[in-house]
Amino acid sequence: MLHIIGIGAKIKHINFEMFELIKLSEKVYLEYYTSFYQDSFEDLEKFLEKKVEILNREKVEVEIDELILSEAKEKDIAFLVLGDPLIATTHTDLILRAKKRKIPCKVYNNVSIANFITRTGLQFYKFGKISSIPFFSDKFKPRTPYIIYLDNFKMGAHSLFLLDLNPSNDFAYKGNEKYLKAGIALEYLLELPKLMLDNEDIEEKDALALDGETMALICSRLGFDDEEIVYDTIDNLIKMDKTRNFKEPLCLIIPGDLHEMEKDFLMQFSL
Known part of the structure; x- marks a missing residue:
């Protein structure tokens, strides 16, 4: 299953439900190229007690099927997005592609601009x-x-x-x-x-x-x-x-x- 999770503008914006889902996910990705986060990547990993792989623009826009959707068929995958995940059309497209491949997908909203x-x-x-x-x-x-x-x-x-x-x-x-x-x-x-x-x-x-x-x-x-x-x-x-x-x-x-x-x-x- 694919969990698309908005993590707001700082660590304190991550609620308990999101924290638990991230902890239980077998793999955690973070899209990090168009926005800002108050806390450092190291502090985020420390808080989550989980290894997080950063995805740049190319990986998100070009390699997303191979990187995330193929894994989400078999595993619980957490895809973290700064702010709210549905502000950007990239993530709407990701949800549609997941549904087309019959991959369960759930969105967790958060604060944004x-x-x-x-x-x-x-x-x-x-x-x-x-x-x-x-x-x-x-x-x-x-x-x-x-x-x-x-x-x-x-x-x-x-x-x-x-x-x-x-x-x-x-x-x-x-x-x-x-x-x-x-x-x-x-x-x-x-x-x-x-x-x-x-x-x-x-x-x-x-x-x-x-x-x-x-x-x-x-x-x-x-x-x-x-x-x-x-x-x-x-x-x-x-x-x-x-x-x-x-x-x-x-x-x-x-x-x-x-x-x-x-x-x-x-x-x-x-x-």
Whole structure:
């Protein structure tokens, strides 16, 4: 049987049921390439009292059938995922493949960014579509983040942006950073409406939906013990990011229409 287990953002997020299942599993795998964990791999193994094999992107996406599904036919296999396992489509595909091969499969949910964004005080049901922001290059400047923002803006919905991991340093827009910085991501967002207007992809009124005076949040390490949330104009946040070390994982939120209670809550994050 295949147990797909979300382990949250730190060891303390692993509940007793998950702990027991992992202990009883004959083999334990950990997908670890797109997210962050507060505790070290060594501490995780020590807590579980179990040998854990780390799987990189290639092994998960290319060799998953041979590595995990073939073993799950005969044994109890625990496949650990940071955060919640069904946030990523990779794991939905894994479940479908397991069912196709008639391998029993059970999912154990956990906390993830979808839960942690409520720590900003913004009401969960008022969030619109989520977008990721990748590293830009001279030849790669996807319009999707602004298109999604514009859709949310027109509905008065909050916009959540997840900042990408750079899989190849030579693909980076600025320097050789492994993780996209909050300030650079905000600069990308300001750049997109100008590009889209120049190409006549949007009307002028849509290009004015976002500018340097738009209020936004930088969320650093949400759900971790050292989380940090800052609320200010985009221009000020970009300046701030050049002098402050906002630690990964990072996300950005641009609020939509705000309830009075949301406004009051956000003030504690304003500098």
